[in-house]
Amino acid sequence: MLNVEGIHSYYGKAHILNGLSFEVRRGEVVALLGRNGAGKSTTMKSVMQLVRPRTGRVMFQDDDLVGQPAYRVAKSGIGYVPEDRRIFTDLTVMENLEVGRQPKRKDAPDWTIEQLFEIFPNLAERRGNRGKQMSGGEQQMLTIARTLMGNPALLLLDEPSEGIAPVIVEQMAETILKLKAEGLTVMISEQNLHFARSVADRAIIIEGGEKKFDGSFAELEAHPEIRDAYLSV
Amino acid sequence: MAFLFAQFLTGLANASSLFLVASGLSLIFGVTRIVNFAHGSFYMLGAFIGVTLMEILPGHFGFWGSILLTGLAVGVIGAFVEIVVLRPIYRAPELFQLVATFGVILVIQDLALMIWGAEDRLGPRAPGLRGVWRIFGEPVPKYDIVLIAITPFILFALWYLITKTRVGVLVRAATQDREMVGALGVNQAWLFTGVFALGSALAGWGGALQLPKGGADLLMDFNIIGAVFVVVVIGGMGSLPGAFIAAVLISVLNVLGVTYIPQSTLVLMFVVMAIVLIIRPYGLLGREEVAGEHGQVGAPETPIRPYGPTGQAVIAALLLVLAALPLVVDQFVLILMIDMVVFALFAASLHFILGTGGLVSFGHAAFFGGGAYAAALLVFHTGTPMELAFLFAPLAAGLLALGIGWFCIRLTGVYFAMLTLAFSQLVWSLAYQWRAVTRGDDGLVNIWPSDWLSETIPYYYFTLILGIGGILFLRHVIHAPFGYALRAGRDSPRQAEAMGINVKRVQYAAFALAGVMAGLAGGIFVFSKGSVFPTELEIAASFDALIVVFLGGVKTLAGGVVGAGFMTMVEDWLTRLEYWRLLLGLVIIAVVIIAPEGIVGSIRTAWNKYRGTEEEIAK
Ligand SMILES: Nc1ncnc2c1ncn2[C@@H]1O[C@H](COP(=O)(O)OP(=O)(O)OP(=O)(O)O)[C@@H](O)[C@H]1O
Ligand SMILES: [Mg+2]
Numbered sequence: 001m002l003n004v005e006g007i008h009s010y011y012g013k014a015h016i017l018n019g020l021s022f023e024v025r026r027g028e029v030v031a032l033l034g035r036n037g038a039g040k041s042t043t044m045k046s047v048m049q050l051v052r053p054r055t056g057r058v059m060f061q062d063d064d065l066v067g068q069p070a071y072r073v074a075k076s077g078i079g080y081v082p083e084d085r086r087i088f089t090d091l092t093v094m095e096n097l098e099v100g101r102q103p104k105r106k107d108a109p110d111w112t113i114e115q116l117f118e119i120f121p122n123l124a125e126r127r128g129n130r131g132k133q134m135s136g137g138e139q140q141m142l143t144i145a146r147t148l149m150g151n152p153a154l155l156l157l158d159e160p161s162e163g164i165a166p167v168i169v170e171q172m173a174e175t176i177l178k179l180k181a182e183g184l185t186v187m188i189s190e191q192n193l194h195f196a197r198s199v200a201d202r203a204i205i206i207e208g209g210e211k212k213f214d215g216s217f218a219e220l221e222a223h224p225e226i227r228d229a230y231l232s233v
Numbered sequence: 234m235a236f237l238f239a240q241f242l243t244g245l246a247n248a249s250s251l252f253l254v255a256s257g258l259s260l261i262f263g264v265t266r267i268v269n270f271a272h273g274s275f276y277m278l279g280a281f282i283g284v285t286l287m288e289i290l291p292g293h294f295g296f297w298g299s300i301l302l303t304g305l306a307v308g309v310i311g312a313f314v315e316i317v318v319l320r321p322i323y324r325a326p327e328l329f330q331l332v333a334t335f336g337v338i339l340v341i342q343d344l345a346l347m348i349w350g351a352e353d354r355l356g357p358r359a360p361g362l363r364g365v366w367r368i369f370g371e372p373v374p375k376y377d378i379v380l381i382a383i384t385p386f387i388l389f390a391l392w393y394l395i396t397k398t399r400v401g402v403l404v405r406a407a408t409q410d411r412e413m414v415g416a417l418g419v420n421q422a423w424l425f426t427g428v429f430a431l432g433s434a435l436a437g438w439g440g441a442l443q444l445p446k447g448g449a450d451l452l453m454d455f456n457i458i459g460a461v462f463v464v465v466v467i468g469g470m471g472s473l474p475g476a477f478i479a480a481v482l483i484s485v486l487n488v489l490g491v492t493y494i495p496q497s498t499l500v501l502m503f504v505v506m507a508i509v510l511i512i513r514p515y516g517l518l519g520r521e522e523v524a525g526e527h528g529q530v531g532a533p534e535t536p537i538r539p540y541g542p543t544g545q546a547v548i549a550a551l552l553l554v555l556a557a558l559p560l561v562v563d564q565f566v567l568i569l570m571i572d573m574v575v576f577a578l579f580a581a582s583l584h585f586i587l588g589t590g591g592l593v594s595f596g597h598a599a600f601f602g603g604g605a606y607a608a609a610l611l612v613f614h615t616g617t618p619m620e621l622a623f624l625f626a627p628l629a630a631g632l633l634a635l636g637i638g639w640f641c642i643r644l645t646g647v648y649f650a651m652l653t654l655a656f657s658q659l660v661w662s663l664a665y666q667w668r669a670v671t672r673g674d675d676g677l678v679n680i681w682p683s684d685w686l687s688e689t690i691p692y693y694y695f696t697l698i699l700g701i702g703g704i705l706f707l708r709h710v711i712h713a714p715f716g717y718a719l720r721a722g723r724d725s726p727r728q729a730e731a732m733g734i735n736v737k738r739v740q741y742a743a744f745a746l747a748g749v750m751a752g753l754a755g756g757i758f759v760f761s762k763g764s765v766f767p768t769e770l771e772i773a774a775s776f777d778a779l780i781v782v783f784l785g786g787v788k789t790l791a792g793g794v795v796g797a798g799f800m801t802m803v804e805d806w807l808t809r810l811e812y813w814r815l816l817l818g819l820v821i822i823a824v825v826i827i828a829p830e831g832i833v834g835s836i837r838t839a840w841n842k843y844r845g846t847e848e849e850i851a852k
Contacts, residue, residue, distance in 0.1 A: 048416055074418035086413045088406045098399060099406045100417045150418050 001026040001185055002047070002078075002154055007056030007066075009039075009046045009209075016042045017053065017209040024154065024187050029180050031200035032189040035232050039209040040189035041083055044156045048080045049073050060154070077105055079152030083159045083189075085143045089132035093123055096131055096142055100149035108153035109182040116145045119175055137168040144175070155179065157188040161195045173198045193231060205230045235369035240492060242368065244485030246377035249384040250443040252480035254457060255464040256391060256473050257435030263408045263471035264428045267319060267330045268647045271337035272461065273454035275433045279307050279440025280449035281345055284354045287444070293360050304438040311433020315426050321826050323425075327647060328593050332783045333825040335776050338454060339818030345451060347812065353451075356444030376445050383442075388477050395473065404428060408471065455772055459658040462651045463502050467509045469519020470648065478517060499662030506655055507640060514643050555697055559690045567693045568761075569801065574700035575758045577797035580781040581704045582750035587782060589711050590743045591723030592642075595650045596657025597751055597778050599637065602770035603660055604630035604752025605759035609677040610670065619683040623756045630752020631745050633660070638744040642737055654772065661770035676766035680759050696757050703750050704794060710746065719743050780821060 002024040009017035016039050024030050032040050045051040047058055049070050058065040065073050074080065088096050097113060104110040117124035120141040126134060134142060140160060147155065157176070161169045169192070176186060176199045190196040196203065197217050205213035205220075207230045213220065220227060258272045286299035318333050362379055365372035395401040407414045407421055415421045440453070464483055468475025483502050490498040515521050559567060583597045607629030611617040617625075637656045641649055664671045671677065686692045710716050721729035722736035729736050759765045768774065777800070785796025807813040828835045 050412060050416060069420070069422075070412070070415040071418050071420045074416055080416050082413070082416075086410055088409050088413075090409060091402065091406060095402045095405075098402045099414060099419070101399075102418045146417065 001061060002187075003057075003059040004043075004047065005057040005059065007046055007053035007058065009042055009051050009053045011042075011051070015209070017046060019056070020206065020209060020211055021056075022204050022211060022214060024185060026185055027180070027183065028202060029176065029186040029188070029200045031196035031203045032187060032206065033191070033193065033196060033203055033231055034189075034206040035191070035230065038206050038230075040206065041158055042209070043206065044080065044082075044158050044187075044189060047073070047156060048078065050080075074150060074152075075102065077108060077153035079147040079150050079155045081143045081147050081155070081157045081160065083162060085139050087131040087134075087139050087142050087146070090130060092130055093127045093134075093142060096146050097149050100146035102150040105151050105153060108151050109179075109184055110151050111148045113149075116148060119178060120145050137164040140164055140168075140172070148179075152184070154185045154187070157186060159189055159191065161190065161192050169195055191232070193227070235371045238369060239371035239373050240488050241485055242373050242381060243377060244488040245384075245481060246374075246380040246446070246484075247488065248477075248480040248484035249380040250439040251457075251460060251464055251484055252384060252477050253387065253439035253442065254436045255461045255468070255476040255480055256388075257432035257439070258461055259465050259468070259471055259473065259476050260391075260395075260404075260435070261429055261432035262465075262647070264404055264411075265319070265323070265425050266327075266647075267323075267334070268327075268651065269429075269432070270331060270334040270458065271314070271341065271454075272432070272436050273456070273458035274338050274341040275307050275311060275436035276440040276457050277345060277449070277451070277453040278310060278341065279303050279437030280356070280444060280447075280453055281349050281354070281440075282306050282437070283441030283444050284356060284449050285349075287357050296357070296360050300438065300441040303441040304434040307437025307440075308430040308434030311436075312426050312430040314433075315429035318822055318826070319429070320422065320425075325825070327650075328587070328779075328783065329825050331593065331595070331650065332780060333822055335780065336818040336821035336825065339814040339821070341818075342451065342454065343812045343815035343818070347815075349449070351451065354449040356446070356448045359445045362445075374446075380442065384477075388473065391473055400424075400427070458772065459655065460502065462655050463506050463658075465516075466648070466651050466655060467506050467516055469513075469516030470651075471520075472516070472518040475516055475518030499666050500659060503655060503659035503662070507659075510640055510652070515648070552701065555701070556694075559693060564689045567689050569805065571693055571696045571757075571761050573798050573801040574696050575754050575761065576778075576781065576801055577794045578700045578703045578757070579751055579754040580778050580785070580797040581707050581794060582747045582754065583778045584782045584785075585707045585711070585750070586743055586747035587779075589716060589723070590719050590740055590747075592740060592744065593646070593650045594641075594653040594744075594747075594775075595772075595779065596637070596653035596655070596660075596775050597747070598770050598772075598774035599653075599657035599660040600630040600634055600748040600751035601755040601758070601778075602664070602765070602767075602774065603633045603748075604755030605765045605769055606664060606671065606677070606755075607752070608756050609680045609759050609765045612680050613677045614670075619681070619686070619760060623760065626756025626759070627749045627752040630755060631749035633752075634745045634748020635741075638741050638748075642741045642744060654775065657770065657775055658772065661767055661772075664767040664770050671767075674767055676764050678764040680765065681763050682760040686760070692761060696761065699753060699757060703753050707746075707750060715739070715742070784821075784824060 004020060004022050006019045006021050007017055008015065008019060020039070020043060032043060034040050042051055046053050047065070049065055049068055053066055056066070060073075060076060060078060063076060065076070088099065091099070094113075097116070117127075122138050123141055123145055126138065131139065131142065144157070144160070160172050160176070164172070173195060176188065180186060188196065188200065200217070203213065203215065203217055203220050204211060205226065212230050213226050254272065254276050257275070258269060261267065261269050261272070283299055283303040286302055287296060290296070290299050314337055318337060319330065322329055322333055359376045359379070362375040365374050366378060367373075395404060403414060403419055403424055407424055411421050414424070440449075460483065464476055464479040467482065468477070468479035482505065486501055486505060487498055490501045494501070509517060513519075555570070558570065579597075579601050582600075583594065586592050586594055586597075604626035608622040608626040611622040611625055612619065637653065641652045641656065644652055665673055667673075681687060682692060686695055718729070718734045718739045721732065721734055722739055726736050755769070758769075781796035781800045783796070784799060785794065807817060810816065
């Protein structure tokens with residue numbers, strides 16, 4: 001479904017992604033792992049075209065995304081949840097969801113506000129509240145719900161477990177599995193190996209903008225040296 | 234009492250247009266973060282297009298239909314401007330955007346002159362609303378009552394659009410984080426164009442609606458922009474209800490002012506603004522701007538270094554040439570050179586506060602003209618000898634800068650720009666309206682230097698020593714610890730504070746120093762011309778300096794000086810052309826889009842590329 005082929009991404013003159021290639025297949029949940037500064041967020045931004053790869057291709061359903069504006073990428077069916085959440089703090093919960101709303105798509109599950117409120121009951125209670133009045137965990141739920149309003153086929157979740165309480169992290173894992181059951185393809189970036197293993201089918205490990213490992217969690221367990229070299233556990 | 238009430242109603246009616254224009258500006262700023270200085274031009278276009286349509290279309294339907302169509306037409310023009318001029322520069326630093334919109338002002342001025350001619354047009358009366366109604370016995374024009382009745386509907390419609398519709402939700406979201414809105418699948422480019430078109434349309438409607446009370450002329454653009462800024466600043470940027478309240482406040486005060494203190498109508502509104510800002514720095518309903526909230530960062534800057542031996546040799550040679558100039562050229566060239574040096578010093582003082590201090594001052598003419606006026610007033614009223622009066626120019630300008638800076642330094646970015654502009658308008662309005670002292674637009678004349686300087690050649694050397702001395706002094710300050718502190722405050726205020734630099738105080742001192750230097754330039758200016766007029770204090774004068782700094786290049790020290798030389802020469806031949814504003818405007822827009830580093834910056838970049846030292850710049 002998503003084929004990233006040898007992308008090189010830069011911030012100004014800083015070379016961050018160094019010929020990165022990987023694939024995400026329809027219906028799977030893939031975890032993108034790596035230390036702080038490994039380039040996980042940059043990878044997701046490069047898919048979204050918030051950062052333009054200078055070379056390489058980002059193929060999504062037979063369409064090269066490189067060079068397209070971010071809104072086109074979103075419209076083609078990729079939902080993006082940034083690590084810093086970026087909810088609209090002056091808008092209410094309902095208005096935040098409205099910004100994300102897009103027409104339904106053939107190849108992707110179709111979400112209504114009611115369904116999202118079932119998955120995220122906290123949001124239902126706070127629907128009239130402004131974004132800035134929400135707790136960190138609630139904001140995280142709101143960003144995910146907001147992105148789901150766009151009925152994406154592929155969801156990019158950047159560190160969903162970051163900075164939220166352990167109980168909520170468990171809820172988050174359940175939620176991601178629910179989304180998968182609905183037919184969504186998901187890529188999450190994570191540092192929390194335990195959390196990644198509980199939701200993902202496959203792990204991709206990057207370091208310094210290069211891929212170091214791509215395989216199942218069982219394989220990863222069989223090679224503890226990889227884990228020790230590239231992940232801070 | 235009845236009279237007061239009638240006055241109040243007139244004020245409310247006047248508020249209608251002002252509110253429309255101000256709300257458009259506020260709306261555009263809220264989403265695009267661009268302060269559209271050309272907004273007054275859209276207002277003027279609205280008036281001219283409105284008059285033209287009303288001449289063609291007869292009757293009730295024609296009148297109101299013309300107003301409606303005018304807004305739509307101006308909206309289309311606004312969309313065109315947004316797509317062509319602003320789209321390429323949304324990521325550029327604020328100054329570039331402001332300068333680009335100034336280019337638009339010039340272009341529209343000349344286009345309006347070409348199409349409608351220089352003559353003022355009187356607006357037609359609204360059909361069926363020609364007379365007055367009596368309210369408590371006082372006559373109130375019918376059209377005023379209609380305006381008072383319409384305005385709340387417009388406010389409500391705008392409020393509804395912004396708070397209740399999907400478009401409004403998207404607009405508000407984009408105000409906060411445009412990139413995220415894009416990542417959620419919204420084509421923000423068209424959202425921006427739409428908002429810009431709507432804002433322009435509102436200005437156009439404002440221009441058309443005021444026709445029966447006024448008319449259309451070529452000065453409308455600058456005449457309204459000061460008041461609009463005041464309204465937006467008082468109301469709080471981005472707040473529609475704030476704009477409404479402020480428009481009413483200003484308009485009512487204005488009407489009362491005309492009745493009771495007719496000499497000070499213009500000053501009154503700035504006094505109100507000052508009072509509001511002391512109490513609420515972000516306006517009545519505005520909110521504090523967090524710096525950097527919108528992720529606008531310019532390109533990394535080349536550190537400014539003192540000149541090396543070669544540079545110093547070049548400057549010394551240049552100075553020698555300037556000193557020897559009277560031996561070879563005639564008086565005409567010397568006078569042009571005096572103008573150039575004066576302008577260069579003025580521009581350098583602006584460059585100092587803008588480039589080094591990072592404070593985009595839009596009212597720098599207040600100090601130049603203020604210095605000139607201070608000296609001229611002393612000579613004119615008390616016959617003070619020139620030498621003493623001359624000293625007063627920088628002194629008074631410095632004091633003025635301390636006064637204005639006290640209000641402005643607290644703010645940053647566009648707030649700072651708008652506030653400095655508003656204050657310079659205050660100074661201008663004093664010079665313009667306080668006729669007993671300043672003789673208004675008759676100006677102060679016969680302000681000649683003492684005998685020993687009365688010939689051109691001595692005055693040329695006098696100018697050279699003080700002007701170049703001032704510029705070199707500014708250079709020196711930039712490379713002194715004070716200059717480093719100033720730049721630290723510009724680049725990362727928080728770190729600077731953490732290092733123990735009192736950023737605001739450093740900026741305040743720099744603002745005052747820039748004022749002193751601008752005043753010095755003004756002092757040289759007034760004795761070289763022998764007269765001073767309120768035009769030296771106009772918005773256009775401040776813009777001239779900004780454009781010079783910009784054309785030269787904000788990031789290079791030589792920029793202001795080179796820009797001033799370029800501008801003095803270009804204006805010398807350009808102003809001989811009939812439509813020089815159009816040309817200049819197009820040049821400015823082109824420079825913003827194509828060579829945003831300015832003349833000096835572009836030459837240096839090209840030179841560095843040529844020498845392959847590009848890597849070094851990146852540091
Ligand atoms: N806006 C930026 N400008 C310059 N460099 C950046 C920027 N954002 C990230 N970087 C750099 O790019 C590298 C990769 O950053 P990235 O955010 O992709 O890492 P990450 O794997 O997501 O890390 P984390 O786990 O901390 O979120 C880092 O070295 C970082 O310093
Ligand atoms: Mg990250």
